[in-house]
Amino acid sequence: MSSDAYGNKGSRARGVTRRRFVRSAALVVGGSALLAACGDNTVAPASSTTAASGTTATTAAAGGTATTAAAAASSGGPITLSHWYHQYGEDGTQQAALKYAADYTKANPNVTIKVEWIPGDYDSKLNAALLTPEGPDIYEGHLTNSMVQAGQVAPLDDLFTDDIKKDFDKVALARNTVDGKIYGVQMINDPQLFYYRKSLLDKAGLKPPTTMDELINASKALNSGKVKGLYMGNDGGIGLMAGNLVYAAGAKFLDDNNKPAFNTDAVAAAWAQGKTLASSNTLLVGAPTDWWDPSAFDQNLAAMTWNGLWAMPTITKTFADDFGVFPFPAAGPSGKPVIYSGGWAEFVNPKSKNVQAAKDYVNWLWLKSADKQQDWSLSYGFHIPPRISTANGAAALKSGNAATVVDLTNKYGYGDLTIWNAAMGTALTDAFTNVVQKNADPKAELAAATTKVQAELDKVLKK
Template identity: 45%
Template sequence: MPISRRQLMTGGAGLALAGGLTTACGSNTGRGGGGSDRPRLSQWYHQYGEAGTRQAVGRYAAAYPHADVRVEWRPGNYDQQTAAALLTSSGPDVLEVNGPTLDQIQGGQIVDLTDLVKDVKSDFSQAVLAPKTHDGRVWGIPQVVDTQLLYYRKSLLEAAGVRPPRTLDELVDAARGLSNSKVKGLFLGNDGGAGALAGTPLRAAGLSLVTPEGTVGFDDPAAARTLGKLHRLYADKSLLLGAPTDWADPSAFVQGLTAMQWSGLWALPQIKKALGDDFGVLPFPPDGPAGRPAVPVGAWTAAVSARSEHREAAKAFVKWLWIERTDHQEDFALSYGFHIPARTSLAAKADRLKKGPAAEVVRFTTEHGFAAQPLLWTPPSQTTYQDALNRIIKGGADPGSELKAAVRKAEAELRRVRKGS
């Protein structure tokens, strides 16, 4: 799964969207509301691309005995739709969120779900649960875990005498050694990597976007050193640019346009089908004496709207589906797309995750996973940092100067966020 950037609703577009919420199309579970003493709940999902997912969530809803649950499948800009929906009582009771965002938590737009996870909190990895937690309270239940990783073509590396890279320096050298007139060494996305990698190289250097204390985590010379190496990839012409599809799609890799590609776990079945055993997987490699392998993780989250007229019933449904019904949770993660169940106990026993590259990815995620989008890392900070990263990678801008300016702007935003807390 690609880890998308959160967007906030603005101005007239939000009002227009909010006005159209009650007429949005959906799929009724068929249970009917007339004459029933059970509450009627509306549940939203973003539009998954994986066949069968929509039918599956309808089955889960229909199986719930204590409420009539109406599932709505929401195409289009889902982040904007949910931002608007949380401001009106005509929105859903239960909804997937790409977050929740700090603004939604601080604005009282979603319900505290801490009591739902109290008995199973340790069964969620901290990297996944931390961005859903604020002031010690849990505001959303992770549904599945998605992660990003480095795929490499075994046969191409062997033919070039290149071993799978264990450090960032080795990745730079490998990409150069694998590039020729027909194949590029590495694909990080058509923008050169700024969008896909985000804070991952900082993690590889032993740093972070935000510290546990809520301050900028990359005000360190190691950040400039590491990000400067990403420009070497671009300057060496080792990067595939202008591919027919972007980094989230493995087409460039399976078609032999690149020997290595940064993509997501969701791409693994397609790669396996096309290449058999001719591929391997790696974390983003460490850099420097404090470096460590880096595996960014994220999770779509089940939340309850604070404007719901049936908040307790909605919480009970979320607990049933995402805490109690582990069979539905495993089915949702692995029967349609390819994700890691949010519960570590389920991931450990899932047959499809027990061997080969899939098992390696689960191990990488357990040992090296970190939150790709920290809760305090708001869109203004993200934009500031990513713009700087883009100028470093493609423009060859001085990493030290770019990061100094990004640190100053991000710290001002973090001060604003901490004050609001």
């Protein structure tokens, strides 16, 4: 073997390779920078379409049906809109979503709705998709100020005529408004509260708890070997209690000037009660599914459970009328019962190539089609339709436990704040976890959480 010749060739080949490597690497890096630049550019034309479409939209909203508006907006050939849903747990929901999409295409043949049903960590997948130009055209989610600042939501004020505004749940409307502009159409309101087994409470000689102390006592009294007293999720109720106890103690996350308002003596006392409940050894922890799935309650693993209104049909099927509901009880003398009212809202992505068509579809599905809103709210799980007229027309919410939930929600309901983001939520939950799991002092933890929330507020609000 002529090792010399090979050695020579090898070294020369390597020399060439290195040079070429650097050159091609530079090419690729440059190319991707170009790509990224293109990515930035797409934002600008998209927002200009938003502005342009804003003018046409007024005529559409005032003028005729959504059909004509869509046709007007899409005179240039067929349009495909991608519509993201998180994975709803109830049977039939996905089929319903697909059916609405098909119905829309039937009425507007040039618009195809591509329904994307996203299982797992929906928020993270959505957030990642919204960073790209290829994000969904229409998506459900929860509005935050940061989404508005980042240009991830298109204003929908033109869809909300005065008549619609009057006929829309005030809390839901406020929940989707930032700086006076409406960005989302609330699809469903989802109040969360306690469910209890009537027969088990009667047997223990108890009434539905109205204070935290009564809740702790009830959980202890109902706890019997195989059936635990209460189920509030596999984290021992920490995630649910941290926030609800703030409101149940008569405080709130932020005051009207967006300053932290949860560091009060009443909240500290309420958190201490929460710790007592969490460490009473009467909570079910380690169930196969988490609290939002009623399986654990249905399988009689706990006598009381936290859940949403959505679970009521399943629970009714299992226990018929052997169950009742009560709000999160008052904590301390200044406290009051509360019901957290969550839910989902629909948004239009301003980066979409067809903002107007997307708005028309949202208008048609969530503001115009009362039959579809009723179907979505009541045929699978139970939800309260945010349109007052639609909710009033819902027979299923007129009697029994469902009617009780609607009444309680009207009386005690509170919703999310758009300024309150995930980082602030984590700070609060972490603080309460320290109280429960690490015996930390509630006052000190609340003070620490206040500092963190304030720091986050400073960053979010300075923009």
